[in-house]
Amino acid sequence: MNNHRIAVIPGDGVGPEVVNEAVKVLELLKKLDPSFEIEFDTFDWSSNYYLSHGKMMPEDALDTLKKYDAILFGAIGDKRVPDDVTVWDLIMPIRKKFKQYINLRPVKLLKGVDCRFTGEDIDFVIIRENAEGEYSNSGGRLYQGLEQEIAVQNTIITRLGTEKVAKFAFEYAKKHGKGTVTSATKSNAIIHSMKLWDEAVHKVGQEFPSINLQSYYIDALAAYFVSRPEDFEVVVASNLFGDILSDLGSAVVGGLGLSPSANLNPDGEFPSMFEPVHGSAPDIAGKGIANPIAQIWSSALMLEHLGRKDLAIVILESIEQVLLQKEVQTPDLGGNATTSEMGTAIRDAIQQLLLVKEGR
Structure with missing residues (x-):
């Protein structure tokens, strides 16, 4: 015990x-x-x-x-x-x-909750990178209060960090019998950090040939969350993208009052x-x-x-x-x-x- x-x-x-x-x-x-x-x-x-x-x-x-x-x-x-x-x-x-x-944020339409978007079952999970990405305390401001004031906020995307979250997403999909992992990206416009994200997720995906990897630009993915949320199974995203998608997913299935989350140390070290x-x-x-x-x-x-x-x-x-x-x-x-x-x-x-x- x-x-x-x-x-x-x-x-x-x-x-x-x-x-x-x-x-x-x-x-x-x-x-x-x-x-x-x-x-x-x-x-x-x-x-x-x-x-x-x-x-x-x-x-x-x-x-x-x-x-x-x-x-x-x-x-x-x-x-x-x-x-x-x-x-x-x-x-x-x-x-x-x-x-x-x-x-980890489940997006599940609970029994007894009416959904304004679809009559289909909605049951997927968002796996958000939680330690780096856009929420990194890197950057600063110059000439504060002056006309030429400058603000720089750096996004920190590492290959190691991205591969770890991608591996968790694919292993989760395999363990729970899911066939598709969806990656949120914007590599057409954010050409450095998001291209690294895409490469790292794709590399990990090759280790799981039974799992289909699909990648959508974040703006299109947000629209699909509303128009066809029943199509998703496991969504993997960077810190900021995952945060926004989680709140959107919560709204689709009834609101923030019904939505849980877990901040996981998968290795059990902490x-x-x-x-x-x-x-x-x-x-x-x-x-x-x-x-x-x-x-x-x-x-x-x-x-x-x-x-x-x-x-x-x-x-x-x-x-x-x-x-x-x-x-x-x-x-x-x-x-x-x-x-x-x-x-x-x-x-x-x-x-x-x-x-x-x-x-x-």
Whole structure:
């Protein structure tokens, strides 16, 4: 029996509200399944912490976090603190120092959610390079405030980094019985970094002859996400392209409140981090109406990563059961249920589903 130690960082805005519901789900699974042991330590690193201490987290925060099996993250962002501070002083150090070079984002039309774009099944995954690319702190500004001001932002694309994310994408496709990997590019206009991206992805693709590789320019791919999202299986993209496509994919299947993500260190050298795609949503923070599904589903991705795919399946099936019943729906889904009511409904569904599986 493994005792999983989880670091919990609720963060800002609706983060603490939805994280609370996810932790309750995990605590229930611990209660119902004797083989599942999990414990949590919560860290208050957030914009409030920054306003009190002048930094987003303590100097030894990463040394503290690396002792855990995984990190459950809420959201970050507060109008009182510049966004580049909250991002680059909290999320980015965790992703980069812990070599979480894979960002995995399922795009799945859940049962019970109406899709305005298509009547077809939508079920694919976006695998985003998460450690370099366009989100690299390389560049600067000259002559600030003057007419001749210059800003330079460098994109860092390495062959090694691209090959690693491409290999993960092809291996994921092979493991999950998918026949096609789609690469997002713009090598017709971004002729240095994106050409290297294309070459590296193509090289890796040759090692997987059973998997078809197709490559689309990012502008066309964005259009195809809307016009024929059911055609995709595994999409691999650079940091910026993957980020934008993920939010677009979320909108196609019902919104950010339903979309989870995983920041993975596939080598297991450091803990991986699991968070919803949505941000801190300051406009609804404190109102108790945020949809906790993305956070709860992110915790299911965490369980799958920790070797408990069986429990991850139970969580997702329970989420879909609640959505199908349409009795409890948060405002983003057209209802008036609270965050807590949605969390309670999902936990009730989990309990009923596990009792059925056990024959009780």
